Amino acid sequence: MKQWEQTLVDPECSMEEAVATLDRVAVRIVMIVDRQRRLLGTLTDGDIRRALLKQRPLSTPVREVMCSTPRTAEPNWSKERILTVMEKFQLLQLPVIDDEYKVIGLETLHDLLNKPQRNNPVFLMAGGFGTRLRPLTHNCPKPLLKVGDKPILELILERFISSGFHRFFISTHYMPEMIRAHFGDGSRWGVSIRYIHEDAPLGTGGALGLLPHDEIDLPLFVMNGDLLTTLDFENLLEFHQTHAGAATMCVREYEYCVPYGVIQSDGHRIRSMVEKPVQRFFINAGIYLLSPELVKSVSADTRVDMPTLLEHEISAGRDVNMFPIHEYWLDIGRMEDFQRAQQEFGSL
Template identity: 65%
Template structure:
């Protein structure tokens, strides 16, 4: 129950500030209170992601997107009763209230069950040439380039290990021996690492065909080996399972300011004009959750990129979900990104 005081916020707080509180608090929930800490609502990752999907501006007050009728527990309830209620309602957190409706604590399913490990496998893609980062990658694979004092791939692995994941597969192609020598079997990080090698580039989706199919027994988290992010991996996995999808793609909102006035027309006549509008869209964030049956469908040696693989599933009427990432995220694709990573490594 410690740290719950750090996630108390007011209903009029802008959503962008609430996101900062949510990320810093690390409890995956913020408690909206007014007056003498009386609970009026809750804000979770799911609430924020639904707001982002609707393009609700981050300047909007929390009250516009919060859950105003959350499930709560009485402070006098036993932990067994709280756990039973949380499991029955499929809750990850539940606020504890006193007889006057004031917040006096917060219980989490993770804390009550003391889960230490996650059995889902993780697949890290580390075979790229890093062409846009030459000459740094002439004799070093991009995932081993250091951000701060650690390689990019080590930062990724550590963040996943901290979240409880321990079953890792790493795909290699360019300078594979350097990656294998650095990470070994993963025991230094308290995890288990196995490697698959692409004799020729197979694309992000094609690399799935090299995995030992009998070991992919539950949804697989798949991630490019050149990303820095503080995304909530457990939250991502829970989201995927809740939406019963063959795959889930993490997406990032991208804003582009058109440097000209945009004219909307109906044939010859102008309907409206907008000066230098900001256009919004979602971009692929390079992180996926893939169902075992989709992994099984990719043959060894088949070349296909993940977007094409997912488009094929959509054409077959399979469900592919998207998970908006509001946390820190940086794709280290070119030199400017690499320099930015050096400046922002302290945010991880």
């Protein structure tokens, strides 16, 4: 049983039983739920103290002393958003509920601020020319363009760091000295950053051949350096470890509305007509987890794009899994994407 499940109690539970639960589970909160696990309220040690000051007996049902309007979080909230709510309302815990108000988790300030260190290497691709963002990229590599007050690549780096990752490689080609000057060796963030320079562009997969293969001992994250996302990297890692395979590719659902009526026919005879149908596809989101064996299979100076590399794995009968992203995701490839990022950044 997950620790948060031990905090679930019935509304008829007494304060005395709730105190015993608080002591046993040691997360300083119990969540009062109905039989369908829908959240009715919460009870903290502060609520207990206030009830005792009002001389309520320990036999009092928790429904009479609980907070019936607790703050809650949704499953897709980022760590930063949860921490912002906790800070604003001075909370130590935040129940996580689904669309039906059922409890599916519990975030605690202690866990959020004490993430375990993760030794998986992270490879950030920052060598592109950013042609579609000219003239902004005439004198600045695209990963250093600022969204809000920070470069795109720095926002990516900090999201990985907040999840406990500390081993970084950055690929460079266009204006590499600017990227090196900004990030240095990573000591400013308390992490290690090393650079993989491509004298000639090798594609998103070819740069893997320049990594120090003897140091790639765990699944490697690979991510394009022009993405904004609130993806939970720890969930991605857990998925990759659970579903054994050579690689995991993150995918994003893409909808395309045909702007006309579509006709289905059999020869000259019309069988059906669908007005402006919507087609749905999964598209490559530019984020991968690769097995060490796959990384080491790429030779130095090999030019290959990541989709081609993964197609080779599939053809060889090795599993390549996909991980759908439902969190925020934006590929900053065009000027309108860059402008959209500026508008949406505050909500992240």
